[in-house]
Amino acid sequence: MVLDGERDVSDIRFGQALARARKRVGRTQTTLARFLGCSKGHISHIECGYRRLAEVSVAGIDEELQAGGRLVRLYGELYAPQALDWLDKLHHLQAEAEIIREYHNSLVPGLLQKPRYAAAVIAAGGPWLTTQEVEERAKTRMGRSNAIVKSSLPYLNVVLDDMVVKRPVADPLVMFEQCQYLCELAESGRIVLQFFPWDSRPHAGLNGPMMLLSSGTAPDVFHAESVYLGQSFDDPSTVRRYGMLFARLQANARPERESVRFLREVMKEYENAQ
Structure with a gap:
């Protein structure tokens, strides 16, 4: 361009x-x-x-x-x-980032998914995929996410709608394991996790998932995904605007400790449903 x-x-x-x-x-x-x-x-x-x-x-x-x-x-x-699809590009951006700020309104972000949760999400979004293809895609996703989450960087600041964990995308055991993993990451300090209450307003995340990536050696990037495509923008004015939206989401979300308590309550519901 x-x-x-x-x-x-x-x-x-x-x-x-x-x-x-x-x-x-x-x-x-x-x-x-x-x-x-x-x-x-x-x-x-x-x-x-x-x-x-x-x-x-x-x-x-x-x-x-x-x-x-x-x-x-x-x-x-x-x-x-031309040698990279958009998921490859996103992975490269995540790998070189020092700070990632991410909001999701319907699913646990790919970086924080457990294998069985990831497989359930991939299968639900691609009913034409074979079992082997679902497993291969889930394995690729886990390899990418583990390499990043198990490192000291990037810092991860995540805001999720309550519905991300309240709506089951798999059976209760899978949802329990996924919530437990999020809880472990939050309590260990690896991520800053906040949940956005169902009745909290104004809701700055109505336009859908978004991610902001900051690196010390490259311009900040705003990333947005649709059902079939992801797009990244490093125009400073665009990044600033969506940085403002994310700040509003954080301000109106539950504090960290309250978010963990909320997550543990949801875990109990899935544990009792097994």
Whole structure:
């Protein structure tokens, strides 16, 4: 996508990420130019989105700036999108994020799903899938989520509608296990979990699920999903607006301890129903 006839959005995003990574380790444009064997002006043009960094230089720059592979992943995501479907792109964004803020009004987010819950959700949303296909997709989802949740980063701030756990998408045992897992994550401090009460108003989440991802080496991203597609936006004004919506959801949701008490009450209901 070309902006103002001169700059490409992908070039702008990578340039911003490069500048942040450079400043984080205290490098100047001059020292980076010396490393690449080019002029300071060329580095400035890359960081401002007027030039594209040559692919052969990305890995070396990533190592020089101690970016931990983030610049390499971002470059691949921005300039080779045909090789990735939207779920792959989302996974890359989640893996490089330092903070993830997520709201869902109907399901437990994929990052926080247990295997049997994930399989039930996938099967319900794709009745044309075979049992083997459902199992394969659930396995892929678990591999992606475990890699992120078991790490110290990103920080996860999650707001869920009461209906996410009150409406059973599987049998009581599966729902009990899923609620128990959420409770463990919340009580361990791995996630900040809040539930949005059924009768709380105003409801800033009526437009559906949303996710905000923040990274120290790339622009903040807003991600939204429909029934068949996910889209990500890093336009600053869009991210700010939806950041405001998420803040309102947090403000009107139950506090953390009260949310855990609510979740334990729901767990008892599923335990008694088994």
